Amino acid sequence: GAVVSQHPSWVICKSGTSVKIECRSLDFQATTMFWYRQFPKQSLMLMATSNEGSKATYEQGVEKDKFLINHASLTLSTLTVTSAHPEDSSFYICSARDRDNYGYTFGSGTRLTVV
Amino acid sequence: AQTVTQSQPEMSVQEAETVTLSCTYDTSENNYYLFWYKQPPSRQMILVIRQEAYKQQNATENRFSVNFQKAAKSFSLKISDSQLGDTAMYFCAFMMPITGTASKLTFGTGTRLQVTL
Numbered sequence: 001g002a003v004v005s006q007h008p009s010w011v012i013c014k015s016g017t018s019v020k021i022e023c024r025s026l027d028f029q030a031t032t033m034f035w036y037r038q039f040p041k042q043s044l045m046l047m048a049t050s051n052e053g054s055k056a057t058y059e060q061g062v063e064k065d066k067f068l069i070n071h072a073s074l075t076l077s078t079l080t081v082t083s084a085h086p087e088d089s090s091f092y093i094c095s096a097r098d099r100d101n102y103g104y105t106f107g108s109g110t111r112l113t114v115v
Numbered sequence: 116a117q118t119v120t121q122s123q124p125e126m127s128v129q130e131a132e133t134v135t136l137s138c139t140y141d142t143s144e145n146n147y148y149l150f151w152y153k154q155p156p157s158r159q160m161i162l163v164i165r166q167e168a169y170k171q172q173n174a175t176e177n178r179f180s181v182n183f184q185k186a187a188k189s190f191s192l193k194i195s196d197s198q199l200g201d202t203a204m205y206f207c208a209f210m211m212p213i214t215g216t217a218s219k220l221t222f223g224t225g226t227r228l229q230v231t232l
Contacts, residue, residue: 034219034220038158041227043222043223043225044222103150103162106159106160106161
């Protein structure tokens with residue numbers, strides 16, 4: 001089946017630094033990927049929709065300058081958290097539409113801790 | 116805008132028993148898809164089952180089945196013969212297809228299911 005690889009699975013960084021999270025579709029081409037943020041015991045909140053070769057579409061309230069998304073190829077999308085602060089600590093998940101259009105495949109998530 | 120409501124924050128069921136998780140949604144559209152996703156402690160999101168709105172027949176996947184009531188905008192998940200491995204957070208999700216693009220999912224707030232011995 002369709003597989004989406006996300007890494008790192010966890011990262012700790014210092015305040016003020018930037019962190020890049022990668023999301024790769026391993027056996028299919030994903031023209032669109034989605035980035036979510038999930039707080040403990042809460043639902044997934046869509047941050048942005050990443051489209052290959054074009055600018056990402058951000059949801060209302062999401063700072064595009066803080067959460068930089070790049071989707072340079074059909075198999076790779078990246079989320080960079082710039083100038084990270086402790087309040088950016090969260091679980092970030094990416095997903096892509098399955099090639100057979102059955103559903104959405106999710107990455108395994110990245111736990112970001114900013115200290 | 117579409118909304119998805121899961122009114123049961125937590126539920127518990129004994130092993131081998133049956134449990135039903137509820138989900139309601141609000142939309143003015145006629146063509147859409149509904150999903151149930153499972154998120155175990157590993158936090159990996161796993162697709163459990165999918166239902167196309169144009170299909171009257173309820174979807175089933177082994178021990179998992181849905182009761183899709185389109186007029187009532189209800190989409191409940193029934194888990195039969197519950198197993199310890201079913202312990203997870205369950206999210207109901209809605210998707211309205213848009214031609215030529217991948218549409219986003221709208222998630223409910225989730226139901227935490229605990230399967231006990």
